[in-house]
Amino acid sequence: MTRRFLLRTTIAILAASACATAIPASAQDKKSDPGKKATLLGQFGDWGAYKASPDGKTVCFALSKPTSAVTDPPGRNRDPAYAFVSTRPAENVKNEVSIIVGYPQKDGVDASAIIDGTAKFVMYTEKDGAWVKNAAEESQMVDAMRKGSQLVIQSVSTHDTKTTDTYSLKGISAALDKVAAECK
Helix, strand or coil: CHHHHHHHHHHHHHHHHHHHCCCCHHHCCCCCCHHHCCEEEEEECCEEEEEECHHHCCEEEEEECCCEEEEECCCCCCCCCEEEEEEEHHHCEEEEEEEECCCCECCCCCEEEEECCCEEEEEEEECCEEEECCHHHHHHHHHHHHHCCEEEEEEEECCCCEEEEEEECCCHHHHHHHHHHHCC
16 A cells, blocks of 8 residues: 555656646746656646656556535635546556545545446545555446546545545546557
């Protein structure tokens, strides 16, 4: 679990830095090195395809931000949330789904992923991340995401805040196709 968390953290940092390229340079952190960030391969609807080489190993991923985020109780602050589908050829990992929720999640409480209200997947949580609990279902989830229009992630924070993040799936198929072409 720790190795997976560290890899996800690396991807999250790369993704956040890649998303920062849309922010004017004057507003970005002056300490960041653009040469070490993820490269945008293309924007496809609500999903971007990215490529990076942390520690010299190629990583490609499709990334999206929620189109809506609701907390209960309302108005709770948290870090940005992201949905990822990552490919790491050096580790023989293809289409690993992960979510950054934006706050530490409650220990022992799984998150849920629901695609178009019908396809449901349990996600185990660690710190602010979530992954498909049953690895054998990961390809089924990616297939459902490719065919679907909406992904809803529900989770619970360490402070019992319930969060529902909704992601548009518009463009995910094209983004995943670009990732597959770049990361063989």
